[in-house]
Amino acid sequence: MINVTKSYLPDLDEFTGYLKGIWERTQLTNDGPLARELEAKLSEFLGVKHVKFCTNGTVVLQMALKALNITGEVITTPFSYCATTTAIMWENCTPVFADVRPEDYSIDPEKIIPLITEKTQAILATHVYGNACQIERIQEIAEQYNLKVIYDAAHTFGATYNGKALMSYGDLATCSFHATKVFHTAEGGCIVTDNDEMAEKLHLYRSFGHRYDDYYSIGINAKNSEIHAAMGLCVLPKVPELIAARKQVSELYSDTLDFSLMTRPALHPAVGYNYAYYPVVLESEALLLEVREALNKEEIFPRRYFYPSLNTLPYIVDKQSCPVSEDIALRALCLPLYPGLEEADVQRICSIINTVTQSNLALDSKQ
Numbered sequence: 001m002i003n004v005t006k007s008y009l010p011d012l013d014e015f016t017g018y019l020k021g022i023w024e025r026t027q028l029t030n031d032g033p034l035a036r037e038l039e040a041k042l043s044e045f046l047g048v049k050h051v052k053f054c055t056n057g058t059v060v061l062q063m064a065l066k067a068l069n070i071t072g073e074v075i076t077t078p079f080s081y082c083a084t085t086t087a088i089m090w091e092n093c094t095p096v097f098a099d100v101r102p103e104d105y106s107i108d109p110e111k112i113i114p115l116i117t118e119k120t121q122a123i124l125a126t127h128v129y130g131n132a133c134q135i136e137r138i139q140e141i142a143e144q145y146n147l148k149v150i151y152d153a154a155h156t157f158g159a160t161y162n163g164k165a166l167m168s169y170g171d172l173a174t175c176s177f178h179a180t181k182v183f184h185t186a187e188g189g190c191i192v193t194d195n196d197e198m199a200e201k202l203h204l205y206r207s208f209g210h211r212y213d214d215y216y217s218i219g220i221n222a223k224n225s226e227i228h229a230a231m232g233l234c235v236l237p238k239v240p241e242l243i244a245a246r247k248q249v250s251e252l253y254s255d256t257l258d259f260s261l262m263t264r265p266a267l268h269p270a271v272g273y274n275y276a277y278y279p280v281v282l283e284s285e286a287l288l289l290e291v292r293e294a295l296n297k298e299e300i301f302p303r304r305y306f307y308p309s310l311n312t313l314p315y316i317v318d319k320q321s322c323p324v325s326e327d328i329a330l331r332a333l334c335l336p337l338y339p340g341l342e343e344a345d346v347q348r349i350c351s352i353i354n355t356v357t358q359s360n361l362a363l364d365s366k367q
């Protein structure tokens with residue numbers, strides 16, 4: 001069976017080496033030495049001053065909104081994972097959806113402007129598939145209208161923008177270290193900032209708002225454990241090879257697939273890519289379903305990232321139309337991509353897809 005992704009597992013002896021240390025110290029959580037070591041290494045890897053290692057990539061979005069005092073309307077992307085929207089709603093803010101750009105499915109800055117009201121406080125955008133948003137234009141709009149910018153950078157680990165970590169842009173940015181992501185700690189995530197005061201605030205938020213007997217603010221429990229940190233310390237040094245292996249698989253897809261009936265998002269020229277996903281957008285949803293069925297028959301399971309378009313979720317009260325996102329969401333499919341995916345399997349996946357494409361082309365020409 002081939003899934004859309006397969007978690008990278010480090011050398012078991014290396015992992016148990018870290019576990020032995022945890023057993024000796026008997027400290028399992030609460031800002032332990034491995035969590036702090038991981039944060040220091042992440043901070044160096046990403047080139048940001050503060051990295052707060054947390055339990056997942058969703059709670060950090062909630063912390064970001066809380067830390068920036070966002071209580072009103074948040075202009076956000078409809079083309080992302082549902083956590084981007086639900087974090088806004090969980091914080092009792094209102095998501096307002098700006099449609100995405102047809103070129104790369106990232107939030108369209110020009111669609112943001114007409115949605116700004118006196119209640120708008122922030123823009124929450126996703127660097128979808130590890131590709132960059134229109135960062136400069138979004139920043140310009142944010143400055144003009146006095147809005148905060150939060151990036152859901154869950155897909156960006158190892159990706160750069162103008163040579164700096166893509167995660168380092170925005171007032172705050174968050175990442176997910178879920179098992180399916182480029183870098184993972186089984187479950188986990190982080191929020192990054194260069195600002196000392198903000199880092200202190202986030203540090204308190206992460207552990208109930210207190211230090212020992214001193215209580216400073218409300219907080220939540222978003223601390224991650226030493227065991228998860230151990231996983232991160234094993235996986236982090238492998239990230240460059242993991243990305244290189246993903247690149248190889250991605251390039252093989254690009255060289256082998258027949259693109260007559262499908263397209264790919266355009267990579268932003270300033271991005272050093274991390275090959276987080278391999279999305280293709282089929283000509284129609286019918287074709288996507290046909291391709292998926294042909295692959296499923298061979299025990300190959302691509303995923304519809306991202307479907308449905310978030311503005312159409314059943315719990316969105318004020319339905320807004322986002323025609324580009326709704327259209328792309330119906331036609332986008334992420335193909336299996338992970339280090340260790342065999343070349344022969346990639347060839348097989350391409351050949352199944354190309355056969356479907358060819359038979360559809362033959363049908364088209366008969367009609």
Ligand SMILES: *Cc1c(COP(=O)(O)O)cnc(C)c1O
Pocket residue numbers: 055056057058059080081083084126152154155175176177178188189
């Ligand atoms: C994975 C993901 C999240 C959620 O991260 P978790 O660690 O699973 O909570 C949020 N946003 C996007 C865009 C994601 O892909």
